[in-house]
Amino acid sequence: MPQHVSILQLAGVAFLALVSVAWLVGLLRMLRRARAEATVWHTGSAALYGVPEQRQSGPHREAVELTPAERDAFALLVRQLDDRR
Incomplete structure (x- = not known):
């Protein structure tokens, strides 16, 4: 033990x-526990009550038939946008 160091300092x-x-x-124990809880949470065993029920399918698709003039105008627009690249 060094001479200039007191017992209280040691x-x-x-x-x-x-x-x-x-x-x-x-x-370290707290981080391991948090990681284990996150793994359980990601498996989906616990429901999230604050999130509303999600749809299993997308919304109804709508389709509109274009006239030949509208198709030509759309093709022209696509060509103009393609030229800008």
């Missing part, structure tokens, strides 16, 4: 080292 360093190790162990 005890303080030892205490801080012990507290740091305990904090690190607690942090």
